[in-house]
Amino acid sequence: MSSDSDSRRNTFEDVDWDEIDDTARPISHRALAIASAYAIFVGGVAYDVLLAPEGDTIASLGLSLQALDWLYILTLLTLVVFGLVPLSEHRRMTAHYWNQFKKNTAAVVSLGYLLVVFAIGSIGPRVLEKPRVDARNAYQPPVFTSVESWLPVDCVGPVVNDRCHGTWAHPLGTTHEGKDILVSVIYGMEVSMQVGLIAAFITVTIATVVGISAAYFGGWVDTVLMRYVDLQITFPTFFLYLVVVYLYGGSLFSMIVIFGLLGWGSIARIVRSEALQRREETYVLAAKNAGASSSWTIRRHLLPNVSNSVITAATLLIPSLILFEASLAFLGLGDPTVPSWGGLIASGRNDLQYAWWISTIPGVFLFGTILAFNFIGDALRDAFDPRSGGGTT
């Protein structure tokens, strides 16, 4: 740096702190952007609840958003604001984690798979018609495979040697009701993503708030919150859901909300123990020495430093939620109108002997998705671990 610019450069001795004390604090652009994004969201919900005609949100577009859709939007919004934006702001940190992460090839493949599932699951249901019951179209085999011709009522493809061959009209075949399996699987993708992401969002948010409050404030706050967690962990959530199903019928929304609101206990414990350690670090004292408030310390030091364990726990929580939803749907305890993978698998279980594809294909997608989340969880845990070598180089 040349001496010219040196002389003009701002130095710490030039700072007039009294002047800074007197100037009003403008709200940063960032905070403003975040606040307005959430304000728009709240406005949308308020409009839907208070003003929009029954059933329709924006009638002219034929758009009808349900409570579940709003929750999903909130989840994705939060994921962008507190996940993607910080990652893009801290490029070097992100690059470091990515380098660690990509050492695990299975996890990179898994990430690609999940992004594809997420993209197709988000776009597909918007452009594709919901699979319809069409008895004449039942039991069509997937493309490149064949089935004895007596099984389908009306074989769409060519019948060769008494065998009905699959066609591109139904690449993954159809169910006993004649629903296209590819379309059903695509609808199922959205359901699975909604279940996993929304429930994980609810869980992680509550667990983080509770865990950090308990650790940071300690004393009776800690005692009350953690004793409540003890109680909640013993609470039979599954039976509560059964009661709700019995009283009001199965619904994806109530399933997600019940498991989201009652399933955060163990993650809250993880967050608390992590935050307790972090609270004793010298950098928290250093922040106090700089004059930082509790909220600054929590936001800038505790939260980023417990995020590792939170993210890892969440990536391992999501597949278990997806699997749980599939199990409930398989048992017929889900929402019958929701085209969930579990429901699809269940619908094929009587025909497994003749029409293997009905249960198998959604089962493969379910399996792949669970596996992918688990691989990613593993890789993230390794990437975030400072002892993994990368942290010290």
Place this chain on the structure above:
Amino acid sequence: MAVTHMTEPHTGDDEPLLSVRNLTKHYPITDGLLATDVGRVRAVDGIDLDVYPGETVGIVGESGCGKSTAARSLLRLEEPTAGTVVFDGEDITAFDTSALKRFRRRAQLLFQDSDSSFDPRMNVGDAIAEPLTVQGMRERTRRREIVTDLLDRVGLSAADADRYPHELSGGQQQRVALARALSVNPELLIADEPTAALDVSVQSEILALLDDLHATVGLSILLISHDLGVIRQLCDRVAVMYIGEIVERGSVEDVFTNPQHPYTRALVASIPTTDPRERGTAVELTGDVPSPSNPPSGCRFHTRCPELIQPDGYDFDQRTWRRIMDLRQHLADGTVDIETICHQSVMDHDDDTGPDQRSETEPTAKLREEFALPEQLEDARADSILESALDCLVAGDPGRAADLLATEFATPCEQHAPTLEATDAGQDASCLRHD
């Protein structure tokens, strides 16, 4: 560098920048479900200290003597139990949250362990700018410029702002820590063992940097260290701490050349010297450092003091006297294992004589040997009392042995706590020998 400052700037009319009176920090020891208070760790037990503008004051003492706690509680990073801390005429112990926040700009702490004093997820630039941001400086570009300037001044490059703490060496981290502490332009810097975790070569670089900044920025520095060499190199005045109390206080010149407290004498004698004629003169301190949860009565140094005052009417060799007191200390602590000592004596004599042929005096002789006491004290009366105490001990009554010794060999040092008072040598010292 330090020598060029006035050795005693407080002789002038100027007001002290920092004036600490009776600063006390006790940690309660709690026990059981109801967290009943069962005692307190007297980490800092009433210290008085002044730092004048532009001055460098050192606090020196062994590990665990309360130096770091003193630093943290006088900045109210931990709430002091009692005492006042007046900074530039205002009592900071009475500050509310916003006043305290403003105070943080004027006094900064440089942490001992630079590695853990940085958030691993905050890059160097953000870490240095953290005090600025917290204190309300919103303009990002201005913060960036200040950070660049600071990095430059502490001998790092502007590009280092984008690095993360774990990518830096210990010396670089300490430079960044210094930059962070300086960022709000404080008047007082408290440096808590700034070089303890560093290599010797890096230590001197950091000390030189500190000294340089002290001169150019006009900081007052309170330097906390266990290393007398560091204190001697940088400080104008020094306070010596022992178990939560200041035992000697004065200009570095006076304290180091003519220490007035036996503890300081022992510390100064322990400084390694290159002069072969001065080797081997070190005073060896016996015994363990007492716990601040149960500090010794009277003068806190009496359990280890090599210059303990002798009881009226006696004139022992000072080392013998110290050993008698060590024996008393061991008895009081209950650390005399009579079984082992006597068993050992049986073992030793197994080869030549049987246990029956042992003379009656042998266990006590063994005890004398164990505690390095002479076979016969010069003073006959003292010797007979010592002998009967040892007999009690052998007979399995350590309580009575302790009582016997305590009545006969009582020293004023265990009964009266000395006060920190001016001595003829110029500095203040708290020793009954000066009272």
